[in-house]
Amino acid sequence: MPKIEKMHMMNRRLFFQFLLGSTATGMIATAALAQNASQTPNAPATPAVPPTYRVPPVITALAYSPDGQFLAVSGYREVLIHKVDGSGIANRLLGKSDRIESIVYSPKGDMLAIVGGAPARFGEVQFWNTSNYTLIGATNVAPDSLFGASFSPDGKLLGCGGADNAVRIVSVPDGKLKLKFDNHSDWTFATVWATDNKHILSTGRDRAIKLIVAENGSFVDDINTHTSPYRAMARNPKAEQVFVGGDDGVPRLYQVFRSTVRTMNQEDHNLLREYPRQSGQINVLAVSSDASLFAVAGEWDEVSVYPVDNGGPAAPDKPVMGGKPIATLRGHKGTIHALAFRTDGKQIAVGGFDGTLRIYDLPSGKLVSALAPVPITKASK
Amino acid sequence: MARITQSRIVGFLGAGLLLAAPAMAQKGAPPIQSISVQPAQLTLFDGRDMRSVLVTGQRTDGIGVDLSPVAKYKPASPIVKIDDEGNISPLKAGKTTITVSAGGKSIVLPVEVKSAKQPPISFVREVMPIMSRVGCNAGTCHGSAKGKNGFKLSLRGYDPSFDYHALVDDIGGRRFNRVDPMQSLMLLKPAGMVPHKGGTLFIPGTRYYQILEAWIREGVVNDFKVAPKLTRIEVLPRVANLNLPGYEQKTLVIAHYADGSTRDVTKQGVFTSSLSEVATASTTGKLKAVRRGEAALLVRYEGNYASLPLTVIGDRTGYQWVQLPRFNYVDKFVDAKLQKIKAIPSPVCDDATYLRRVAIDLIGAPPTPAQVRAFVKDTTPTTAKRTRLVDALLRSPEFDERWTNKWADLLSANSKFLGDRGVVKFRLWLHQAISSNMPYDRFVRELVTASGDSFENAPANFYRVNNDTSKATENVTQLFLGVRFSCNKCHDHPFERWTQNQYYQFGAFFARVGHKGGQPGSEIIFPQESGEVLHPKTNLVVAPKVPIGKMSRLASNTDRRLGFAEWLTSAENPYFSRAIVNRLWSYFYGKGIIDPVDDIRAGNPPSNPELLEALNADFVKNGFDLKHIMRVMVLSRAYQHSLQSNRWNVDDISNFSHSMPRRLEAEQLLDAIYQATGTVPKFEGLPIGTKAKQLPDAAIAGGDTFLTLFGRPPRESPCECERVSNVSLSQALNLINGPTISDAIANPQGRLARFMQANPTDERVIEEVFLSTLCRYPTAKEQQNTLQYLKKSPSKMEGAQDLMWALINSPAFLFNR
CATH class of the missing domain: 2.60.40.1080 (Immunoglobulin-like)
Incomplete structure (x- = not known):
């Protein structure tokens, strides 16, 4: 293809511009990128000019601070810290990652971890101090985006999945890689920790929910049979249990540790509860902090909120099937990617393809606000 | 360029x-x-x-x-x-x-x-075609069953809804970025801005890049529910005649939409030459002639297919058409095509050649020496004599045996499916259908609508073979319509318009065919009141629906097959009658007008569409009469062309200007060897003298035997490809050294042993051997050479055996030509 090559030469000058940001927005963000790129872990955050938006970006991640004062919302190359009282944006956390895939507050609430990256270029972990929202450190640890971050219960370690199939555990807050677990055969989208602080669970497109010893990466068990590729996992905060959801649209609750002997028959021994099939692939699951409700959403335009207890005592080998949602949250246009329960469980934040942040009251399911989480600038001609 | x-x-x-x-x-x-x-x-x-x-x-x-x-x-x-x-x-x-x-x-x-306004970018009409054109959704890239590197698209874009979700919804919308569109992964990857195993496909500033970028900037709007549906594509010119090697021809592809609008989609079309040694096709659809011959340009655009027949005439200086007599309408169409490509047909073959050719084709066996002598001697004018011969062959019991065997192959009359008794019952029914010359439409209707105990109503065996909806769907389409439905079981057909939905709609006609035990060894086929086909993607029930045209009556609840069979066998079904006419033609001419005969599709156009139409019209007009259409075919001049080619048709392989040698089928060859050597075949468990073509089951004389070696079909599927007609080294070794031929020649009750008892002259011996093997008299030169050989031989018997062995091993015996 000599023609293409020739044109490629002509456009070579543009190459770096494309890589580093192509529009006015991008060029501004490039400044932040250049500054952040030179940062070493633990270096203080450098103030940078935030991006401007002509349209809101897709919302990919949401998290409430444990004190219930702030809501962190993903933007483009930044996370916006909204005041929950509705009085506006408290902070804009500018980073190097184009895409923010997961936002988590540390158990004590003193830190915020952001994972993401730039597809096919790098995957990054950022730690921010929540007292003044300054960057503690940012580290590139992977060749592509990272997903599904979770703090260990003691807050000393952070786990995440990735587009290179690996599960990574980094130390907090220096971001040093402590463990790379390569046992999954497809992308890993979610991690959660067992309450013992010793085990981490991971799942993804290869359908397995793997139980791993965090300290040395020893593989303990696939706690499930491989029913569906999984996109989301959330821990039951009150029990050694995890919710999972994925391509087949069925939310499931598993116990983490096996109580019956594993056999060759691949029975789903650890399955405790199975909820009704949703209208499409599940992208996200969230559990209220009192473990009474969980919410599920994905490739359709509603959120279903279910009581965790869908009837009967749950026991291994005899899962409780069914359930009825207590609320169905409507108003979104397109796929939903992010959900977060407010700490008191009385509100839930929802975001996705349409870029509008929507807050609903619970259990009524009433929409209380719908806003663009980023400042929108009208395009100048 | x-x-x-x-x-x-x-x-x-x-x-x-x-x-x-x-x-x-x-x-x-x-x-x-x-x-x-x-x-x-x-x-x-x-x-x-x-x-x-x-x-x-x-x-x-x-x-x-x-x-x-x-x-x-x-x-x-x-x-x-x-x-x-x-x-x-x-x-x-x-x-x-x-x-x-x-x-x-x-x-x-x-x-x-009509308007010069820039409309919003259409996902269906503009984005999807780009992904097909640059190959994102190719089977080797993201269109493969598991996708590539975590990104999967539907194969060649047959499912726009799936592809939209993959681009926009998957993994948090990872592949597009509406805040900064140029940073979208779906642009960075094909533009080579980030590592991409598929390479750089288009770069910033090009039309494809700009369209994708604009689509993202406009908010990745999904229009597959509202965009006008693509109804067909048209390729211009309609035929391409490239005079000499080196000549070029630009082509245009026009897409037609349901709202009456059209678009020039040449830049998004995918072009392939069916025969690149005749003409090459560039990625932009420009044809370039390479050498004399015929080919087709195949064009694909968004699940629609079209082909453009092309001919490279080549240097024909000195060509002048020579009109040979025409025997029936077939010759008119064959001649017209030959004139178009500037070829001249070979003359009509001699009587002995014709007799052997038509006998093998119609009754599956060469003529005996007595028949050859009588036919050659007969002084009736050629046309009348050959017509009389064909009529006699069509009436003969051997005709029924030959074609019963053929249909037993195609319908998989195999004891594996039917049991020993079932095979015999089924064959008996086939024999009755052939001998009574049952009209083809009725024949197929009886099979497709069969119910009852398979021993009492033998056509019901059809459903013992096709015992699930998938098998019935794939075999009915391939056998009776000449189209392949196996690809679209899992995704829309990659080379044709057949969709995955159509596969399951077709299967739904067979969903209520019930099976239950009957007499020992038989099965009762019955219409059930329930039974559905589920679509594998949606898990929803699929209603029965025919893939083309309309049924004259709706599928009845009592038996969905009744209306279906009417549709299948109706004269309006464009595939049904053409498929059988074309199939029969291939048996007599060595190649279908559409070839392969059971893969009819846009990318496999007929070599002579007018001829196929004329034959089809005649067949339908005569009430789907198989014998009638066979008679027309074998009495045409085209069928009678000599094997010998001339300067003007030496390179013709698809226009029937000369005869094409065809290796005898396994059963024909074995029966011919027994007939030539005057011996009687013995198949275990069957009466002595049973011929290979009369064997009821593929398991008889199966395994590592002569019949297997020479490609007798195992009767596992209705594919014509089951019968192998190649020539292999192991076949040659078997013919030269194997026991089948040498034992038959040396058999003490055989032709030579009996003939020698009368102590004939050397000349008589040579004539007898030639007549019994090659079904003709020796030429003077052959006579002279073989006489010398016989004289040098230790004994007349040994010399005669050597001669017979040599002739059986010659192409003139092994091939029908």
Whole structure:
């Protein structure tokens, strides 16, 4: 293809511009990128000019601070810290990652971890101090985006999945890689920790929910049979249990540790509860902090909120099937990617393809606000 | 390429030479007498509609040449702009004309611009075709069953909804970025800005890049529910006649939509030449002749397929058509095609050749020496004599045996499926159907609608073989319609219009065929009241629906097969009758008019469509009479052409201008060997003298035997490919050294042993051996050579055996020619 090559030469000058940001927005963000790129872990955050938006970006991640004062919302190359009282944006956390895939507050609430990256270029972990929202450190640890971050219960370690199939555990807050677990055969989208602080669970497109010893990466068990590729996992905060959801649209609750002997028959021994099939692939699951409700959403335009207890005592080998949602949250246009329960469980934040942040009251399911989480600038001609 | 060509032309102009395309610019090429454009007028629907035309020059010698690369365009008013490559785009709405000039001639092209406004980018009409064109959704890339590197698209874009979700919804919308569209992964990857195993496919600034970027900027709008449906694609020109190697032809692909609009999609089309040694096709659809021959340009655009038959005539200096007598309408169409490609048919073969050829084809066995002697001696005029012969063969019991065996192959009459008794019952029914010359439509209806105990109503065995909806769907389509439905079980057919939905809709007709135990060894087939086919993607029940045309009555609840069988076998079904006519033709001519015969599709066009239509019309008019259409075929002059080719048809392999040698089928060969050697076959468990073509089951004389070696079908599927007709080393070794032939020749009760008892002369021995093996008299030279050999042999018997062995091993025996 000599023609293409020739044109490629002509456009070579543009190459770096494309890589580093192509529009006015991008060029501004490039400044932040250049500054952040030179940062070493633990270096203080450098103030940078935030991006401007002509349209809101897709919302990919949401998290409430444990004190219930702030809501962190993903933007483009930044996370916006909204005041929950509705009085506006408290902070804009500018980073190097184009895409923010997961936002988590540390158990004590003193830190915020952001994972993401730039597809096919790098995957990054950022730690921010929540007292003044300054960057503690940012580290590139992977060749592509990272997903599904979770703090260990003691807050000393952070786990995440990735587009290179690996599960990574980094130390907090220096971001040093402590463990790379390569046992999954497809992308890993979610991690959660067992309450013992010793085990981490991971799942993804290869359908397995793997139980791993965090300290040395020893593989303990696939706690499930491989029913569906999984996109989301959330821990039951009150029990050694995890919710999972994925391509087949069925939310499931598993116990983490096996109580019956594993056999060759691949029975789903650890399955405790199975909820009704949703209208499409599940992208996200969230559990209220009192473990009474969980919410599920994905490739359709509603959120279903279910009581965790869908009837009967749950026991291994005899899962409780069914359930009825207590609320169905409507108003979104397109796929939903992010959900977060407010700490008191009385509100839930929802975001996705349409870029509008929507807050609903619970259990009524009433929409209380719908806003663009980023400042929108009208395009100048 | 287009640019290079143009610069050359400019060079010619500068030198003051005659304005011409490369094809024309040859020394002494006759001048252009007129030019024409295709399409004859243009309508541009919106601001992104870009069109071009084909400009064809007619030379004074009658040859058409493509002048598109050198044509000049001048619009009468500035409502359109035209670039250097002849692309016409709108500037404002209105009507005008463009004067097109080439080869010293000019013509006026009316143009209407409906709107010059830029419409929003359409996902279905603009984004999806780009992904197909650059190959994102190819089977080797993201269209493979598991996708590539975590990103999966539907194969060749058959499922726009799936692809939209993959691009927009998957993994948090990872692949697009509407805040900064140029940072979208779906642009960075194909533009080579980030590592991409698929390489750099288009770069910033190009049309494809701009369209994708604009689609993202406009908010990744999904229009697959509202965009007008693509109904068909049209390729221009309709046929391409490239005179000499090196000649080029531009092609245009026009997409037609349900709302009546059209688009020039040449730039998004995918082009393949069916035979690149005849003509190559560039990625832009430009054809270039390589050598004399015929091929087809196959064009694919968004799940629609079209083909353009193309012929490279080659240098035919000195060609003059010679009209041979025509025996029936077949010859009219064969001659017309031969004239078109400037070939001359071989003359009609001699009587002995015809007798052997038609006997093997109709009754599966060569004639005996007595039959040859009588036929050659008969002084009745050739046509009348051959007609009488064919009528006798069609009436003979051996005809019934031969064609019963053929249908037993196609319908998989195999004890594995039917049990020993079932095979015999089924064969008996087939035999009755053939011997009574049951009309083909009734024959198929009886099979497809069969119910009852398979021992009592033998056609019910059809459903013992096709015992699930998938098998029934795939076998009914391949066998009775000549189309392949196996690809679209998992995804829309990659080379045809058949969709995955159609596969399951078709299968639903067989969903209520019940099976239960009958007499020991039999099965009762019965229509059930329930039973559905589920679509694997949605898990929903699929209602029965025919893939083309309409059923004359709806599928009844009592038996869905009844209305279906009517539709299947109706004269209006464009596939049913053509498929069998074409299949029969291939048995007699060695190649179908469409070939392979059970893979009818746009990409596999007929070599002589008019001939196929005429045969089909005749077949339908005569009540689907198989014997009638066979008779027409074998009595045509085309069937009787000699094997010997001439200067003008030596390279013809698809227009029936000379006979094509076909290796005898396994059963024919074995029966011919027994007949030539005068021995009697013995198959275990069957009466002595049972012929190979009478064997009821593929398991008899199966395993590592002569019949297996020579490709007898195992009767596992209805595919014609089950019968192997190649020639292999192990076959040659078996013929030369194997026991089958040597034992038969040396058999003490055999032909030679009996013949020698009368102590015949050497000349009589030679004649007998030639007549019994090659079914003809020896030539004078053959007689002379073999006489010498016999004289040198230790004994007359040994010499005769050697001669017979040599002739059986010769192509004249092993092939029907």
